[in-house]
Amino acid sequence: MGFDSNNTKLHSPESIRFYNQILGASDKVIHTLTHGHKPQWLKNTPPGPMFFQNNASARLNMDIVRNQVKAWEELGAVKQVATRPKIVSPLTLSTKTDTQSGKLKHRVCLDLSRSVNLYVKESNVVMEDLSAVLPRIQPGYYMASADIKNMYLNVKLAEQEQTYFGFSITDTNDIKIFPVWASRSNVNLAIADAGSKPIPTDEWQLAEEDFQRITQALSVIPTVDAFATKTNTKCEKYFSRIPEATAWATDFFIQTLQPKEVYYLVPPIKEVTRTWFALTNVPNITAVLVVPAWYSASFYPLFREKTCFNKFIEKHFEFKAAFQDSDHTIFNSEAKFNMLALLIRT
Known part of the structure; x- marks a missing residue:
């Protein structure tokens, strides 16, 4: 399967006219809205074929994964293909507890860290937090927050680039994992712990x-x-x-x-x-x-x-x-x- 997103309203003729005539968007934005997003590959060359098995978090929860993929397909964000995409990246499952309801929330993600991300040009992106906003707030201002579900699925990929964003939901391996406690003095765990420390x-x-x-x-x-x-x-x-x-x-x-x-x-x-x-x-x-x-x-x-x-x-x-x-x-x-x-x- 692969990401498609061809039915999104963001790329409709009305949306493109709005961005062009009202917002005065740049040529790059208009081109993306018209033709879809095209990754900036290193040396302008896309990578060769790759296949990755889904991460353990996804393999052990395939019912959740399949339900999400079905929802994506109904949304028009993904489509089944007859031949294997050039790159099949692993799916992963992120789980966290909802702070209000106390219930577990699951999010299925396409893990590109070992595939596509290694072959696209780096760009500096600053993720701002409230410290950048608060000094500019004056008395009488209003604040609002928005949580856009499936936000990243609103931007479609260019047709020729979709083959680099494939994934699979076939469950071909019956793998059981039995955790074993190990002392933190174990040298391999010490190395792993050091690598997990946040960057200061x-x-x-x-x-x-x-x-x-x-x-x-x-x-x-x-x-x-x-x-x-x-x-x-x-x-x-x-x-x-x-x-x-x-x-x-x-x-x-x-x-x-x-x-x-x-x-x-x-x-x-x-x-x-x-x-x-x-x-x-x-x-x-x-x-x-x-x-x-x-x-x-x-x-x-x-x-x-x-x-x-x-x-x-x-x-x-x-x-x-x-x-x-x-x-x-x-x-x-x-x-x-x-x-x-x-x-x-x-």
Whole structure:
């Protein structure tokens, strides 16, 4: 079977006219609505044939999986095919407890991590949370939330690309799994545990040579590192996230900023918007703010609209960064995007 989504209203002539004439959508959006989504393959070449067995979570719950696939088929999102698709990826079953009803909720997903995802071009996507929204909310604003069921099935695939998104619901293996408890001192479990630790996004850091390049380009010497630890601070004085004996203070966001200091800020991505407002809401402050040069991120319009930088930005410096201790942080030393250093005076 494979994904189709040919009956979705998103691709109807009325929808295309709306996006084109009312919303003024880009040529790329109109092309996708007209012809379907086409993955951007590495080297512009799709991968060769592959076949994967469904993941254990799906194989052990095939009744749930088949019911979902039947619903997809009735929706027109998938179709049966006479020949095996070029890529057959595994299905997986995600299960969680509904916080309101206490009942188990199941979600069948197509796992592309070992197939298609390895052959498409990477693109930076920032998943924003409330920290990016709250600073912009004013009294009298309204908020709403929406949970769109089958949202991803609303965008159809281009006809020639559907063969790379196949899956199978045949149950050819009678596999029983008998869990056996093993000590956490087992070397293989220790390796697995280490690999399951979350990436410490709060502690990504630039290499010392990049810090020196920033200070030279912006002609300023920071005196306080606002997001640091004793092992990575670039200044004698620093604010730490958790209490440290050598820190000047803890938590940048609760500090009273001083005009006599020059603050160096390399905040977690989720805190960029909050950091900007914490700086610009205080007069007579000098700071160097370093962020990824992600032009599509929600925080980027705070700094620049078209060709004009914000009035608080005196200088800017875009550069290719080398990330310190990159094996243990969110960014690796071969990041393909640039960084942006902003000299801010409020």
